[in-house]
Amino acid sequence: RFLNPDRISMPDIDIDFDNEGRDRVIEYVSDKYGRNRVAQIVTFNSMGAKMAIRDVARVLGLPLPEADRLAKMVVSDNNYKLKKQIEEIPELAEAYQSGSPLVKQTIDYAIQLEGSIRNTGVHACGIIIGRDDLINYIPMAIVRDEKGKDILVTQYEGIWMEKAGLLKMDFLGLKNISIIRNAIELIRQTRNEVVDIKNIPLDDEKTYQLFSRGDTLGIFQFESDGMRKYLRELKPNCFNDLIAMNALFRPGPMQYIPQYCARKHGREAVHYDLPQMEKILQETYGITVYQEQVMLLARELAGFTPGESDHLRKIIGKKKPEELPAVKTKFVEGCRKNGIPEDKIQKIWSDWENFALYAFNKSHSTCYALLAYQTAYLKAHYPAEYMAALLNYSDSIDDITKYMNEARRMGIEVFGPDVNESSYRFTVNNKGCIRFGLGAIKGVGEQAVRCIEEERSKNGPFKDIFDFVERVNLSAVNKKNMEALAMAGAFDSLPGIKRSQYFSADDKGMTFIEHLLRYGNKVQSEKGNVTLFGESHLAMINKPVAPDNGEWSKMEELTREKEVIGIYLSAHPLDEYRFELQSLCTHRLTALSDLSGLRNCEIVIGGMITQVKGGMTKNNHPFGTFVLEDFSGQLKISLFGKDYIAFRNYLIPNNCILIKGKVVPRIYNPLENEIKINEILMLNEASEKMIKSISIKIPLQIIDESFIGTFLSCADKGSIALGFSIYDEVENVSVKMFSRSQRVKITPALIDFLRKYEDVELKIN
Structure with missing residues (x-):
C-alpha cells in the first residue's frame, strides 16, 4: 500500500498510545521537532437543531420549560433539517402553527442558524508535524486546553492539511492499552510475575477457547452480543480468524459471516470465480474481506498499477460510490484485455459493489485483533487481575455493574471497600478476589485514601475504629470522608460497630462519627505533647461509647451504600427475584437503551422502581416517568394519558415489578421508538401468574x-x-x-x- 512509486499522497498514520501517556508523547514530539513545528488541529462545531432552539430561546427570553419542551420534540439528526421536521412531526408542527408568536419566532431563527458554526474545539487525536515553523504554511492560534495549558492549534480543519502539503498524524489515546498496562502491574503485585505482553504466544489454546465460547465481555472489539454469537459459530483457532472476524463484523460484510463460518468448518465448499483469485482469497475462504485483497485483485485481473489500485482502495475506504463508475470502466476494460469472460467480470464487480465498499483495512484489523488477543490472553490466564483492571477504567456505573457481574460469573468474588485492604483503585488480594477501591466512593478524595494506605503500610492493619481515628491524619480524613466510608461498608471489617451506629446522635445531636473524630484528635494531640520525662495523659482520654440503636433495614443499608458507591454492592434488592428476572424477561434493561432495531418487538422486562415523577402536559393530560433498575442497569420509561392512569398505582419507589410491552413508533415522532406498556405485575406475583x-x-x-x-x-x-x-x-x-x-x-x-x-x-x- 505505501511503498509504490505511483503513490502521490501521504498515508494516514494512526498510532495508538496508552490513554494516560498520550500527552507525554505530544510533549516528546514537540521537544524533538520544535514547539512551533508541532500543532494540534482545530475543529469547528456546528449548531444542531436542538442547540439552535435552546440558544435562540435564551436570547429571546422564551421561558426555560417551554424551550426545553420544544427541544425535546426535535430529532437529533444532522441530515434531518428542522424545516423538514416541522412538516413531518405533528407535535412540532402544532407548536409552530398554534403556539405563541415567541415560539414561532424562536423556531424561525433556529431554522436560519441550524448548521452554522457555534464554537471551535481541538481534534481528539490529529497532530500536524512540519519541517519548519507551521506559521509559514497555515494560520495558527494558541488556545487553552481543559487542563488550563496553552497549546498550539491550526486554524484550518484536518481535511485541508494534505492540500497544504503538511503531514497529518493521529495520536490516539486508547483506554484498552491502559487496561493492559494496569493488569500487568496487578499481576506483578499479586503473583510476582512479569508478563511480557509483546511476546505472548499467538497460538495459546486457552485464549482461543475463550474466544470460541464467546466469553469476550471486556475484550477489545469483541464484546458485543452479536460478535459473541458469531464467535461461538466460528470457533476461531488461529490468529487469522480473529483478523477476519474483526473486519467482517461491520455493516455490509456482516451478512457474510455465516458463509465464512460454514466454509471454515467444511459445511460449504470454498469457491473462486477465477483460478487466479485463489492465491489472494485463500486465507479468507474465497470471500473478499480486506481492502488489500481488492487492490491485489484489481492488479491481477485488470492490470491496475499500484497507484491505480490505491486509488480504488481510497474510493472504498472513504465510501465514495459516486466515483465507482469511472473505475468500473477501467476495471472492465482491463479484465477484457486479460481474456476474462464477461459474465465473470460483471459478477466480480457486482460482488464488490455489494460488499467490497465495506471492506476493511487489513493492517488496521490486524492491529485491533492483536490488541483483542492480548486482552483475551490476560482474561484467560489472569482473570482476577484483568477484570480488576477493566473496572479501574470503566467510564460508567453501568459498565462497572456489567464487569462485576461478569467477574462473579467467572467465579471471582468481588468484595466491597475495606480500610484494611482496599487501595485507591480496584485491586486483587492474596486470595485472588477483587477488592473495591476506596477512590470509587463518592465523598472520599485521593488525599484521604493515600493517608489511609500510608498509615496501614507503616504500622499494619487497623484493629478497630478507635485505632483508626487514633492513627490516620484527621486533617485529611475528615467527617465527610468518615461518613462516606461508613455508608459504603469500608469499616465493616473493624469489630464491634454496625453501620447504623456511626450515624446515631446523642441527646446533644452529636453523631458517633463526630465523637470518634473528637476522640481521635485528642489522642493525636496528646501523643504530640509527651513531656520531657515521657509522661503522657493518653490513659485519661476515654473512648466514646457506641450508641446501641437498632440496625438499619437491609433496604436502607443498601440504599445508603448505593448513594456513595453508585451501585448495590454487598447485596441487591432484587436478589430474591433473580430467577424470575432471568427466566421471564426477554431483555436486560441496558439492552433497551437503543430501541432502533426493536420496532414491533414484544418485550418483557422487570426490576425495581428507583425514581418516579408525575405531572400534567401543556394540554392538561396526566403523565408520569419512572426509572426501572435491574442487575444490568437502568431505563427511563414514560407513561401518558390513559396508560398513566391505568398503571400509576404501581409507580411507587422500591416497587419490584414485571412489565409486558411492545416497542412501537413514538406518537408525535414516528421516526423514533418508545415502549408501550400493556401490563404490569408485581414481581412477587409474577411466577405464580406466568410460570x-x-x-x-x-x-x-x-x-x-x-x-x-x-x-x-x-x-x-x-x-x-x-x-x-x-x-x-x-x-x-x-x-x-x-x-x-x-x-x-x-x-x-x-x-x-x-x-x-x-x-x-x-x-x-
Missing part, C-alpha cells in the same frame, strides 16, 4: 435421602406443575416423570438449593 410448569433435570447419582428431604422442605405448595427428568450418566438413560398431585411455588430457598448442584437444570413452561 405454568417447571421441569427439573437431575442426575441419578446425586439423588439420596438428604437431597430428597431438603428438596421437599424447600418446595412450598403452590400452583406450578412439577416435572422431573432423571438421567443416569453411567448407563446413558433418562426417565421423565410428572407429579399429578404435587404443585409447587417458586421460592428463593428452592432456587438456591437447586443452584448448589452444577448438573441440575431448571426449565420453565
